[in-house]
Amino acid sequence: MxxxxxxxxxxxxxxxxxxxxxxxxxxxxxxxxxxxxxxLACLENVVHRNQIGLNNAFQVMTIEIPDDITVLTIELKKLPSDWVEFENMPLTQEMGESWILEGKSAVLKVPSSIIPAEYNYLINPKHPDFKLIKLLKSESFVFDKRIKL
Structure with missing residues (x-):
């Protein structure tokens, strides 16, 4: 993947x-x-950077996660309906920290808070399987100036 x-x-x-x-x-x-x-990576950057600094030099990284690596998933239906609200971030942070501490997988698939039907992937760089995850390439990426919040 x-x-x-x-x-x-x-x-x-x-x-x-x-x-x-x-x-x-x-x-x-x-x-x-x-x-x-x-x-989705573009949209996440636009939202989280609040359009500040989008004129800097960016690159899009293509990362290969081998199919035989365990990927755990946090299902949207298991999250409270208001999980995306800023004041509820401690809940999702706790879930992510628990995943890291348990060490059951190198990758956790989570719903995007921007488009919950799409997914982000959290990678644990301290997991033993991390060494199997590869950066395939990095290419220049320019944010389209028409993108506005």
């Missing part, structure tokens, strides 16, 4: 986590976020 991550060009040469808090991880818990499509 191929997944996609859009990152600043200076960070696009390797699969590394920032350690910063996000939807599915608290601060200092390393998780690499990727999306099921380039378009």
């Amino acid at each position: 191929q997944v996609f991550r859009i990152a600043l060009a200076k960070y696009a040469g390797a699969l590394v986590a920032s350690g910063r808090a996000a939807r599915w991880n608290p601060n200092e818990v390393d998780v690499i976020y990727a999306a099921g499509s380039r378009s």
Whole structure:
């Protein structure tokens, strides 16, 4: 399976986590976020960067997750209806941290908070199977100037 991550060009040469808090991880818990499509990766960046800095040099990373790696899934139907609200982020962060601590898989498939019918993929860089996940390529990515919030 191929997944996609859009990152600043200076960070696009390797699969590394920032350690910063996000939807599915608290601060200092390393998780690499990727999306099921380039378009979802684009949309996630536009929303989370709030269009600030989208003129910087970015690259889209194509990541290969081997089919024989276990991918656990958090089903949308198992989340509360208001899980996307900012004040409920501690709930999803706790779920992501539990997944990291349990170490049952290198990849966790989670619904996108922007388009819940589409999925993001969390990659645990400390899991033993992480070494099987490969960065296939990084290519220049330019955000279309017509994209507005």
